[in-house]
Amino acid sequence: MKDLENVEKKFTREETIGLVKKIWVYIRKYKKLVVIILILTTIMGAFQILYSLFWAKGVVNLTKNDFKQFILYFGFFAILWVIHAVFILINNYLYSRLERNFIVDMKQKMYEKVLNVGVNIFDNKKSGEIINKVSLEPNVVLNNLNQIFKMFVGLVTAAGFIIFISILCPLIGMYYLIALIIIYISFKTNGVKTKKIQKSIRKSDDKVVSILNQSIQGIREVKGLGIKESILSRFVLYLSVLRKKQLKNTDIQIRFIISISIVRLVIVMSVFITGGWYVYTGKLALEYFLLIDGYTWVILQQFEQISYLSQLVQGLNVSLSRIFEVLDDDVYTIEKFGDNNVEKLEGQIEFKDLSFSYDTTSKVLENVNIHIPKNKKIAIVGKSGSGKSTLFNLLLRFYECKEGEILIDGINIKEFNEDSLRKHISVIRQEPFLFNSTIKENLAMVKSGATFDEIRESCKIAYIDEYIMSLPKQYDTLIGEGGVNLSGGQKQRIAIARAMLKKSKIMLFDEATSALDNESQYNVKKAIDEVAKDHTVIIIAHRLSTVIDCDEMILLDDGKVVARGTHDDLIKNNEVYGKLYNVDLING
Ligand SMILES: Nc1ncnc2c1ncn2[C@@H]1O[C@H](COP(=O)(O)OP(=O)(O)OP(=O)(O)O)[C@@H](O)[C@H]1O
Ligand SMILES: [Mg+2]
Structure with missing residues (x-):
């Protein structure tokens, strides 16, 4: 996986520059804002x-008994202070504007990309990882860039000052230089350690979020399976791994800060003693000594800040590479569609010489040939793992079929544009996903501008209108959190209504009714039969008894079509089907 590679990977300077150039494309929009912030x-x-200079000048005048001059410099000091405070305010305001705009922009772009990548990406990417990338990384990028720039400005002013001092007093200049060299070397070695630990912290964090996310999504399984304790202990384990890594990181940083502090102490002592000696021997004016005295603290503060620079640059690198993993096309590959906007559909489907495998190792479908006429109700049956859902996955273009083709009304599905493919085909699963909003909104979202009458009409066809109307808030009832909890069958009927509203000509049912009790099953079946009158309906079913009235049954075994015909045909002529039916009768 790409992300694991990232953890091991060392970013070269060129790569860092490359990444920053790439992100600049997104920041460029706010060029004016950025330039003003940089200038400020x-x-x-x-x-x-200037602060140090005014202060030094003021104090020197005081020693000369010139109180007026002292007050003058003190006045400059105060004015500067006020201007500085105003600048800070403006800068903060502008920065937070930039931050909001940039972050919202990036998140929107990343989310849009995530929605447009192929479903296969979600097979091996953990949801926590994706959520973390979208919700966290843009913030980290901007924050780190800002801090790095501030540090850069600090270092440049410190460098200017060091040059100035070196001219006045070369020995003190040399002390600073030596300090810088020592700090640079420890900065380098610290950087390597920091880089490694930072990335590994980020990976651990992904794991923590991922397990949290999964257990919330699957809370019923967690409780139902009685695995609360084991999930909790896994969570605690991941947390403790994360904590260990964070502590290790703190350890590395503390050691580094201690070594920097020692350098600082030695430098301060040396500068003071040397400077003091120069003033005493008349080689240095007192005001410059005071200036050096005041500014040494600022310089050393900058030197200390370097200890965070490696963290910031590495954090920036990691965040940028994670952002671009999503935005670039290498890993998160965008789904491809054709450009044929197919307006109207008869609903005739043909799978032609279709072979498919998810990975290249084993074939899941082998040379499948099925023709499904329009407005028929067809069942696909077969053992678990025989490739039934895979047929749907391919028809929906969740995965690319490389061998053979699928035609709808004679048009290869690869030619359909995204909208027309999605509009014409709907799939209803065992537990359809409904959003945490009202019933009406859940339905209306598939068709913008749908009138209430249209919504109700589709619910009537799906035999769910009566139930909805019996609720106190009727169509304005909230589904899920804080609202009504629908049964599996009710959700399915809403999903059918949703598909009806979409006016999908082709409706796919994947194990829709297998988990329902008899009454719900009867209701859903009534809805399906109503729909089947003028739609092409394909039903995947485990329990044959629920589909024996279909126009035709297609029996899949190990990825191959082994028989097709009506229930009566198959029960007479096909041994595999007979066995399947008998097992079903016993279990049913
Ligand atoms: N996303 C995937 N990645 C890799 N392999 C997969 C994926 N989805 C399914 N498979 C494999 O493909 C084979 C066929 O799976 P499929 O889901 O089509 O079976 P099915 O007939 O629908 O089974 P069931 O009745 O249990 O739902 C199985 O061996 C399964 O392990
Ligand atoms: Mg399946």
């Missing part, structure tokens, strides 16, 4: 030197 930050950096 730079000016504020220069203020640091």
